Amino acid sequence: MSVITTKGLTKRFGKVEALRGIDLTVEQGEVYGFIGPNGAGKSTTIRVLLGILRASGGTAHVFGRDCWHDAVGIHERIAYVPGEMNVWQNLSGGEMIDLLVRMRGGSDRGYHDELVERFDFDPTKKCGSYSKGNKQKIALIAAFSSDADLFVLDEPTSGLDPLMELVFKDCVQKVKAAGKTVFLSSHILSEVEQLCTRISVIKEGCIVDSGTLQEMRHLTRNSVTVTTRTDPATVLDGLQALVGVHAAKVLNGQIFFHMDNNATASVMGYLTSQGVEYLTSTPPTLEELFIQHYNQ
């Protein structure tokens, strides 16, 4: 069963169209990446999924239930980490963690103390005096110590230092291993690349691409570096005549070019005939995919 399904989801604020037909399907047990730049509609989508905002059109279901009408019932099985953590200044960090866990209604898995230690968090300070990263830890500890079925994480690592990011990634791996579903919104692509099985890219309120990282790479180009026995200038001319080769150039006797994945066979055949000495081919990083989408 799909955990999250939205169909043609739209949201208008006055005249501004924040979401323009979002279709999402997140399956049980997967870690789903939701990437896009600031203001693309990531948080708006999440706020609709949580029943904080009411959709202007389309449908949004979590666990097969309507996000707006069944919000409270759905929340019992959700752990949510907001992008910007707003705290009650006069509560201590420890009190706020307990409050958040208790208000969800589910049970504490008993990981509280372990998480407080792993995240190196001092729970006795007043919330108002925590730094951004420490406020974020409150939300993370409250989320990961609960036994939710769906973890909705909205840019959860903003403000965390690299060590704490490792702890976070480990927490995500653990809940994934336990068969839970994770919906991770982020613009830190390395994080998404390492954790997520499937990805959607959102741009100006529309999903512009989605699939597994593998599938998305198939649609794109590899970067190739090659040296040949034949004179590079000649090879360059030959390459440029082939379909599926882009931005070819020679630098210090090496040939650099981008290659469409479906042109691999013909390009390799040609290069072999020119006597390949050395060749590397790297798949695009998510960064490159992302930049490719956003420059269109």
Next chain:
Amino acid sequence: MASQTLAKCGQTLRFILRLDRVWLPVWLVGCLVLALATLQLFPGFAQTEEELTVFGEMLKNPAVVAMCGPAYGDGITFGIMYTQMMLVWTACLVGIMNVLLVLRHSRRDEEEGRTELIRSLPVGKASSLTALLVVATASNLVIALVTAAGLTAQGVEGVDLAGSLVYGAALGGVGLVFAGLAMLFAQLASTTRGAMAFSLGALLVFYLMRAAGDMGGDAEVLSYLSPLGLALRSFPYFDNNWLVVLALVAVAAALVVLSYVLSVRRDQGAGVLPQRRGRSRAGRLLNGQVGLYARQLRWVVLAWATGVLFCGAGYGSVFNDMESFYNSNPMIQALMGATGTDSYSMMMSVISTLMTIVACIAVVPVVTCVLHLRAEEGKGRLELVLSRKQSRVAALVGSIGIALFVAVLMQLVAAVGTWAAATLAMGYDAIGIDVFLITCINHLPALLLFAGLAAALYGIAPRLTPLVWVLLVYSFMMIYLGGFLDVPQWAMDLAPFSLLARYPAEEFELVPFVGLLLGFVVLSAVGVVCFRRRDLR
């Protein structure tokens, strides 16, 4: 060095004015309209010389003295009458304006991280505070001058320029003292809430000090120690005592200097008073919305309950003086006797009025308990709650429930406080606690109606909620001045309190009591239904 600490002060000043280009004029015009429009009403109170003399005797009534200030002068004039009835309340309003003005540009900016942003620019350490000081001083100067000009220009008999200047200057002086006080508390407390609580608490204490001091005797020194009591002792239109104004300005200057010293010595973002450490795990009570909100509101409620207790006690303690005032004043006896009133029924009428004023004060914490949801929503914390297994209905109904509890608490405290003080002052249980309890319970539906209205407005659109405060100020004006003026009945009835029977001066009536309760329920329901349908900000 001096140019370093004050770098970019001018720009900061213009920035404050830009931010407050609506807020500040609204407050200034509001204060001035209130001060000026009321003078117009006074000649209507007493048309003949004789009526004026009787009115003068009425103003010596201990209840009036406790509420407003001492009677003074050789003979009564409209100027003196106006000062005694209006100066303290207008000064309180000006004081609140100054506290809000100062805190919004000092501690609140600092708490929300804006000061840090400004201070990272080439702006001097003392620039913000200095710019704020200039704005506050200028505002109070405007209030002083325009009030003086406005009062004189109306050409009411007995309201001359010299007296009006002192009146305006006393108002401005009180404003400056509260600006200084708020600046000091902004340095001491590390949160806006704390600084606000200290400042408004000081206002209440100063009011009660002068209420006690104005009753005369050895206690009068208390009035001199309170800026409100001191302002009254400028005796406008009689002594025109400018020394008092100088004293107020001197006190303000001392407070400002102290604030500067503290502000340049302490760390940005911190208060002088240390932050306490908290518990590492939450207690049992902190387990849901009601627990959370109760925890957030407990100190506010406690502070207001104390205020209501003292206010009730302050009024209760004058009943003894009132009885002797009646017995020793043949003119009042003749006047009251003509309308068939004796000292007991006069007392009942005064109880009704004073307890309504106390109930008006109690409305503030009741409405605050509902509207704190608005603050929670604005600060993004309601989202945090509602993304858990918590419903919107529970959020609003829970807050209304807390408001209901607080309303009952406030009225009980008011009844017990007034009764206890009256009994102590008179030496025997002259009036009976049942009278006070029924009076306060009678007012309960009106308090709740305000809570219901707050809930309805919040549910419909949070930006409409200030209308509740407008209705409260209007109701207060109707109670305070409505009796003296020929206000049409429909205008009186817009104030929820006026719809209820004036117990104990009149018989208790069930119909308006139940009617207002129904109004509360309906408004609350409207609020809940609308709140369920709208987006969260």
